[in-house]
Amino acid sequence: MSGRTLPHPPVQQPASLFESCSWFYSLCREYLFRDHTAEISRALFPPEGPAPDTHVLELGCGPGFYACRLSEEYPQIHTTGVDLSRRLLARAKSRAASRSLQNCTFAHGDAHSLPDASNSIDAIVVSRLFLIVAKREAVLSEIFRVLRPGGRCFIAEPTSGFRTRIPLGCMWLLSKLSSSPAGKYREPRQADVMTPTDFSALIHSQPWGDVELQYDGWYQYAVCRKDREGLTGLRAPTIAWEAV
Ligand SMILES: C[S@@+](CC[C@H](N)C(=O)[O-])C[C@H]1O[C@@H](n2cnc3c(N)ncnc32)[C@H](O)[C@@H]1O
Structure with a gap:
């Protein structure tokens, strides 16, 4: 025996409901959920529209x-969609292709650990x-970390546990009816909807230059602007995007 420590076998993650019910979630997104594009544009871009690139x-x-x-509304920008579900990413790609969008790409990745350089993303x-x-x-x-100084983010989260329970419950049911190993999904049976107090505490966990919080019954929103250049202690990325 060499005494060398063997690497741990990769931890097998439970399956994702978004993966097994990608078609159902896509339908909900297209026809059921609210479209916040106008609010996003107003929050992220100047009135004359986003700068090229x-x-x-x-x-x-x-x-x-x-x-x-x-991407459709602003041909001068480039968007990258990131998700853990490969099936949803495949749907996203074909959505972009069906609209002949050249300025929209997708990558497989985990929002907990982004490969982008610090201070590099506009919005x-x-x-x-x-x-x-x-x-x-x-x-x-x-x-x-990845937003550039002056960059903004727009966050929209539902406020109603009941309304989020319906699509998630349907996904559980559909997965149970299909051949997937029912009961072994990484998502909770009920979505963990944040109270306005939790939402505000989460948003204020980062040292934003400016924060605007809004509530409109079904949704809570945060528009945050980062002011400061890369703070000390920000983790440098160690991984690369996996384009899909
Ligand atoms: C409720 S859906 C929201 C999808 C879309 N943003 C919308 O507005 O409809 C949550 C999405 O997050 C993805 N997801 C869950 N955990 C993730 C993570 N750690 N990193 C990246 N994507 C993740 C899921 O695969 C799913 O597509």
Whole structure:
């Protein structure tokens, strides 16, 4: 025996409901959920529109709804949609292809650990992601890290446990009816919707230059601007994007 420590075998993650029910989630996104494109544009871009080559990241993009909407509306920008679900990414890609979008790409990745350089991204869109992720503060800290000084993020989270329970419950049911190993999904049976107090505490866990919080009944929003140049202690990326 050499005494060398063997690497740990990769930890097998439970399956994702978004992977097994990608078609169902895509339908919900297209026809059921609210379209916040106008609010996103107002929050992230100046009134005359985004500058050429503005790079927008959509984290947890699912079927790429906002990445495609923004790319279509602003041909001068480039959007990258990032998600853990390969099937949803495939749907996002074909959504972009069906609209002949050249300025919209997609990558497989984890919002907890982004490969982008610190202070490099102009704007970030996050819709309905924090109710699903394991470590909210870690994701927000990555958003803060990769945004450039002056860059903004738009975050939209549902406020109604009941309304989020319906699509998630349907996904559980559909997965149970299919051949997937029911009961072994990484997502919770009920979405963990944040109270306004939790949402505000999460947003303020990062040292934003400016924060605007809004509530409108079904959704809570945060628009945050980063002021400061790369703070000490920000983690340098060690991984690369896997384009899909
Ligand atoms: C509720 S959906 C929201 C999708 C889309 N943003 C929307 O507005 O409909 C959550 C998405 O986040 C993805 N996701 C979950 N955890 C993730 C993570 N750690 N990193 C990246 N994406 C993640 C899921 O695969 C799913 O597509």
